[in-house]
Amino acid sequence: MIRTALVIFLVVAVATAILAVTGEPGHASIVWLGWRADMTAAAMVLITLLGALATMIGWRLLLWILEAPRRAERARAEDRRRQANEALTRGFLAAAAGDGSEARRLALKAADLADEAPGLVRVLAAQAAEAAGDAVATSAAYSAMLGFPEMRLAGHKGLMAQALAQGDKATALRHAEQAYEMGRTARWAWRAVLEARLEAGDWDGALDLVKSALDRKIVSPIVAERARAALLAASAAQLENSAEPKARSQATDYAVEAAKLQPGFAPGVVMAARLLAADGKTGRAAQVLETAWKVAPHPALWLAYRDLKTNETPRQRAERLSGLAELNPTARESRILFVEQALINGVPIRAREAAKALEDEPLTIRIAGLFARVAFAAGKPDEARVWMARAVGAPQEPDWTDLDPEGQAFAYQPADWARLTAVYAETGELIHPRHERAEKTMSELPELPISYADSSPFLAGQEAAPPPYGVEEGRYDDDEPEPPPPPPVSQRRAPARRRLASGPRAAK
Structure with a gap:
């Protein structure tokens, strides 16, 4: 309005100035109630304009006076809103800092001031009660939220967390399911329900939950795919030892599907290969292992691949393992496998050359044991003993702990499968439950003579106990020297009982 008045004023002023400059001021007469006023046109315009401006100013002044009470009310409301926001901010900060008493004081203050944000006041009251350690008040605050549709989800989450803190898993699960x-x-809520089903070993229920979460776009397709692969492998592990042929067939289908979904998930791949080989489908089992090796090599994969055939010569086995390593030649496990196949083939020179590719690898018990075997195969027992000594303080490789010396690879309990599924689905990383529990694993070192003697050979194993990593006694090329005879029994440790990594678990 003010802008319009200014524009009109400027237009009239310009018109009046033009009239004055041109020398034609014009003539205007006003007759009102017997009075007559004569003036120029320019003066008439200016008087009219000034009168209009005065009227407008007076009207605006009247309105400003009449609106004074409303302005005062708005100012008080704005000041109240500012104080409420400040109380809420300071209250949430106090609750986050664990100052329960200050948080509760500010929550009460905010409840008196924040009429426009009752939801925030209730959340602050609940968090303040939590910070103060008042379980009854916390439960009451979160329970009150259930009465408001927009706050019901937050109420269930708070009650679930409180139930978990109190060890009441049933109540926590109920709130998670409702949420x-x-x-x-x-x-x-999806994660809480999933963990509950995993803990109960309900693999089928967990699979349905993952599917529904994918349909509702709660999880990404890759997370759902990883979760399905792990759950199918867990289901296959549960059905594998069943005496019913139908259950074993179902286990094979589950494991094969898991291997297709995630070729990098070694537990599912090894299980699929083992079940396929048991059904006489050795070629398909080899294909599954080869596909997995291209994606994520794992020691259990090449051990399972090695055990697919038991009627071949060391040279044939070495060639087959070399072909597997060539599928992913730059991977660490492939470089280890090149050394292994040279040892199996009985070619120490080639094993020593292949071992050079591992010199920059961090020293572990497995690497040290491999170098020790290479040194002994090359006729250097003293160097082998040095590597054995270095292995004493070296760390263990978690992947190697997936191999059970008394059974098969990935011999996990349901609780292990549950944790493995949860971690693998979220991160794609393969954890090692047996390593975390520090359980007994397959030996990563060859056996060493008890007493030191230059003439004592480096023990490589006997018929009753095959040497580690597939090195077979007496299998050397014609151009290589035969290994020296073993020392007297009194100078040796008793050979440890060893099984193939992919062989069935021995009956207890």
């Missing part, structure tokens, strides 16, 4: 049913994107 999952009402929230399309409640990922925390």
Whole structure:
């Protein structure tokens, strides 16, 4: 309005100035109630304009006076809102800092001031009660949220967390299930329900939950795919030892599907290869292992690949393992496998050359044991003993702990499968439960004579106990020297009982 008045004023002023400059001021007369006023046109315009401006100013002044009470009310409301926001901010900060008493004081203050944000006040009250350690008040605050549709999800989450803190898993699961049913994107609720089903070993229920989460776009397709692969492998492990042919067939289908979904998931791949080989489908089992080796080499893969055939010569086995390593030649496991196949073939020179590719690798017990075997195969027992000594303080490789010396690879309990599934689905990383529990693993070192003697050979194993990593006694080329005879029994440790990594678990 003010801008319009200014524009009109400027237009009239310009018109009046033009009239004055041109020398034609014009004439205007006003007759009102017997009065007559004569003036120029320019003066008439200016008087009219000034009168209009004065009227407008007076009207605006009247309105400003009449609106004074409303302005005062708005100012008070704005000041109240500012104080409420400050109380809420300071209250949340106090709750986050663990200052329960200050948080509760500010929550009460915010409740008196924040009429426009009752939801935030309730959240602050609940968090303040949590910070103060008042379980009853916390439960009451979160329970009150269930009465408001927009706050129901937050209420269930708070009650679930409180139930878990108190060890009441049943109540926590109930709140998580209710939250999952009402929230399309409640990922925390999905994760809580999934963990509960994993803990109970309900693999089928967990699979249905993953499918529904994917349909509702709670999880990404890659997370759902990894979760399905791990769950199918867990289901196959549960059915593998069943005496019913139908159950074993179902286990094979589950394991094969898991290997197709995630070729990099070694537990599923090894299980699929083992079950296929048991059904006489050795070629298909080899194909599954080769596909997995291209994606993510794992020691259990080449051991399972080695054990697919038991009626071949060391040279044939070495050639077959070399072909597997060539599928992913730059991978660490492939470089180790090149050394292994040279040892199996009985060619120490080639094994020593292949071992040079591992010199920059961090020293582990497995690497040290491999170098020791290479040195002994090359006729250097003293160097082998040095590597054995270095292995004493070297760390263990977690992947190698997946091999059970008394059974098969990835011989996990349901609780292990549950944790493995949860971690692998979220991160894609393969954990090692047996390593975390520090369980007994396959020996990564060859056996060493008890007493030191230059003439004592480096023990490589006997018929009753095949040497580690597939080195077979007496299998050397014609141009290589035969290994020296073993020392007297009194100078040796008793050979440890060893099984193939992919062989069936011995009956207890």
